Amino acid sequence: MADPAIETGDLVKTYGRNRGLTGLDLRVERGEVYGFLGPNGAGKSTTIRLLLDLIRPTSGRISVLGADPRRDGVALRRRIGYLAGDFVVDGRQSARELLTYLGNLRGGVPRARIDELAARLDLDLGRRIRGLSKGNRQKVGVVQAFMHDPELLILDEPTSGLDPFLQQEFLSLVREARADGRTVFMSSHVMSEVQQAADRVGIIREGRLVTVARVEELRERAVRRVEVTFAEPVAEAEFAALPGVSEVTVAGTTLRCRLDGRADALVKAAAGHTVIGLLSEEPDLEELFFGYYSREESVRAAA
Numbered sequence: 001m002a003d004p005a006i007e008t009g010d011l012v013k014t015y016g017r018n019r020g021l022t023g024l025d026l027r028v029e030r031g032e033v034y035g036f037l038g039p040n041g042a043g044k045s046t047t048i049r050l051l052l053d054l055i056r057p058t059s060g061r062i063s064v065l066g067a068d069p070r071r072d073g074v075a076l077r078r079r080i081g082y083l084a085g086d087f088v089v090d091g092r093q094s095a096r097e098l099l100t101y102l103g104n105l106r107g108g109v110p111r112a113r114i115d116e117l118a119a120r121l122d123l124d125l126g127r128r129i130r131g132l133s134k135g136n137r138q139k140v141g142v143v144q145a146f147m148h149d150p151e152l153l154i155l156d157e158p159t160s161g162l163d164p165f166l167q168q169e170f171l172s173l174v175r176e177a178r179a180d181g182r183t184v185f186m187s188s189h190v191m192s193e194v195q196q197a198a199d200r201v202g203i204i205r206e207g208r209l210v211t212v213a214r215v216e217e218l219r220e221r222a223v224r225r226v227e228v229t230f231a232e233p234v235a236e237a238e239f240a241a242l243p244g245v246s247e248v249t250v251a252g253t254t255l256r257c258r259l260d261g262r263a264d265a266l267v268k269a270a271a272g273h274t275v276i277g278l279l280s281e282e283p284d285l286e287e288l289f290f291g292y293y294s295r296e297e298s299v300r301a302a303a
């Protein structure tokens, strides 16, 4: 089996007395989209900078695409697309000039590829970088990360600064990269933007991983509100006893409830009647995500 795309073992980074990472064990498989989630200051950027050898670890092991970033940094950088959280570009050159220059550093990128990405993100390549808005500079950052079709994309808070339409376009780029067999590692402090594209999510808190789960697993565990409309009134009691179902109310022919986890029992019970309509809100993974934090905190408080 191929090496994982990213692997770290007991990775520690201290900044003087500040703890950046306190022992991070991370494993990202080839071909997956991995969402790296955590609040500000959790250690996401520190991890990413270590993976790219922009900073050096205090201790621990790092392997990226089977190589050691400390030894093979230059060769590795060509195989990686990186978007920094604080991606800054400035200068008198046009966006096209900058992207062509960066493309040449990575062994050359076809002009048509740059044009295609720019068109999708609605980026005017002829404009000078200096005159671009923050959002447009972020687009330059996205284009430079994807344009050479790298094996591994490492994206630090990639959608911050993009408007909702562009976020969707960005997520399409991520899905296409995955369909091509590439690996994507993207950090965020917002669950909702990651859940749409990620296969797995790792949650980092205070310098270490709190949990790793598949997005479907999180979805299964998530809580949602459901509303079912029947042809005839139904009995509240029939539904209140179902696994995962709580807070049942029946008003006329409409049943409303809270659903914790999978919908199977509720759907099967409802199917015993004539169902006119069914509404289920998207599960709020955000709630679950913060649930992990508070659980962690209560464990610590108890200790």
Ligand SMILES: Nc1ncnc2c1ncn2[C@@H]1O[C@H](COP(=O)(O)OP(=O)(O)OP(=O)(O)O)[C@@H](O)[C@H]1O
Binding pocket: 015, 018, 019, 020, 021, 038, 039, 040, 041, 042, 043, 044, 045, 046, 047, 085, 189
């Ligand atoms: N250069 C530095 N010097 C001192 N402390 C630092 C430095 N960089 C990061 N830290 C500390 O390390 C911890 C992790 O920071 P990091 O930037 O990796 O978090 P993050 O999860 O990326 O958050 P953000 O989204 O805010 O960037 C924080 O407590 C931060 O204060």
